[in-house]
Amino acid sequence: MAQRMNGGCSFALVFALSGCAPGNVAEPIGDRPALADAEIVSPGAAANEQASAASELERGPASPQPEAQPEAQPQPPPPVVADSTIQAGFTVDPTAQPGLVEFAAALEQVGTLWIGKLEGNGGRDVLIFIPPGADDAKPFELVFHFHGTYSEHVEQQREGLKKNQWVGWERLGQTLAAITQLQQDRPHHNVALIYPFSAGKRLEPGHRGWSNVAYDRMWMDPAAPPDYRDDFAKLHEQVTALLVDELGVHASKLPDAVIAEGHSAGGIALLNIARRGSAKVREYIFLDASFQSWADGCYAAVKDTGASAKLTLVVTDKGIADPFAGRDPWCVNMKAEAALWADKKSWCASRPSEQVAGSSWTCAELEARAEEWRDDYKAWCAAYEDGMQSLPEVTLIPTKVYHKDQPRRFSGGLGLPEDRWRP
Structure with missing residues (x-):
């Protein structure tokens, strides 16, 4: 895109207008160079340049050029659909x-x-x-x-x-x-x-x-x-x-x-x-x-x-993967352990390393089992008991x-x- 120049003064007006000296700061009179050392501009030339500048101002800034558009990328061909040639x-x-x-x-x-x-x-x-x-x-x-x-x-x-x-x-x-x-x-x-x-x-x-x-x-x-x-x-x-x-x-x-x-x-x-x-x-x-x-x-x-x-x-x-009636009925066992923990929680409060009567777990282990049941398995086992009706992504087929x-x-x-x- 074309860039616009800063400043509103044309080159011809640089010395004609004291407010448009380099830096846009007017020089003190005492510091101005002698007339003989300055560039001399004839009245006719100055008038022509002023007219040209006025014409430029009337036309206004140049219209921005449109940005170049990226070239269109070729589209991948549609997938080919064909029969197989299965090799026996x-x-x-x-x-x-x-x-x-x-x-x-x-x-x-x-x-x-x-x-x-x-x-x-x-x-x-x-x-x-x-x-x-x-x-x-x-x-x-x-x-x-x-x-x-x-x-x-x-x-x-x-x-x-x-x-x-x-x-x-x-x-x-x-x-x-x-x-x-x-x-x-x-x-x-x-x-x-x-x-x-x-x-x-x-x-x-x-x-x-x-x-x-x-x-x-x-x-x-x-x-x-x-x-x-x-x-x-x-x-x-x-x-x-x-x-x-x-x-x-x-x-x-x-x-x-x-x-x-x-x-x-x-x-x-x-x-x-x-x-x-x-x-x-x-x-x-x-x-x-x-x-x-x-x-x-x-x-x-x-x-x-x-x-x-x-x-x-x-x-x-009643097979090896049946969580309720199989060789390892883990849903039944963990549910019972959680219930046992609820019953023994007060007794276990000051006995974390003692074994809980009626189980093979210490108090600390039984508490961990109860938490595992609550967090990881309770909902799954409940859904299993209901034939997985509450989990539409899971189908249970007993056989x-x-x-x-x-x-x-x-x-x-x-x-x-x-x-x-x-x-």
Whole structure:
């Protein structure tokens, strides 16, 4: 933009008007230079310059020039929508665990199977499976299935082999069969199963001492690389790239958000994913995996991070995940402890280290348990008793199906109502 000059006097009037000397300060008469030393301006020239100055004043200041507008940026082209060209066949990394390579060899060679190591799963094995009969024109549902205890190891059952060595083979077979049936039962979309393998028994960074925990507590928690570097966002990115670049799925057929499900101890992975605030998950399915602090913690994390995911809890009646009638009825126990604290609070006032009669807790411990119940679990357990009617983001599905059979019956939402969400 053109800049206006300061001062209202033209160059020709600099010496004609005493008030417009440099600095706009009139010089004292005694300090003026002699006439002979000054520039002499003829009367005619002065008159012409005065007329020119008057003309400039009449015209006023020059109009500001319009600012240059930035060039319009080219708009990105609209996304391309096209059919997939799904590549049937098996691709198996020979460096995968031997039992997994053997499992792939034993499968009927139909559909699409990929086995390899992915950094998003901490550099461990991941299996991707598209059942036979997938339709190139249809969209995909992606199901990330997190297995339970001991299933990180894959070995075929044989005489003399302990269950904790062959259960991984069985659970993997159950899940593939369920996904195959799911695609047949719901023909409006294709299904791809993503089956990562955990690190087995793995505790929190810095843990010292013995623990009876036999599962991976740090699955999908990149808390301390390189040992703890699992990252669901990275895993999702790598899986979708593989589906598009190697397995022939067109990007326009992939969903914006996926199903993440955990069976048994695999529920810990869902909790860890939710704590990271993933927007890539639309539903968390706990398959007899809603143990204390896992499903309720996942729900709290979804709310805290502003995510929009829903939760589905499939719970075997009187099974290991039933918080009221199961092996560990923690809702019942904590409610009773809170009531006991209310009764013993006065007695405990001066006895923080003494054990409370009727419990295994000291007064201080019992007080902490009562506060934990009040702050973290009371509302969740009350909602559970009411069938989760007060929490529209959570669907509770009690079942008589045994814990061990849930992957075959419910993986990917198989056997669950498609309209399981309340408006």
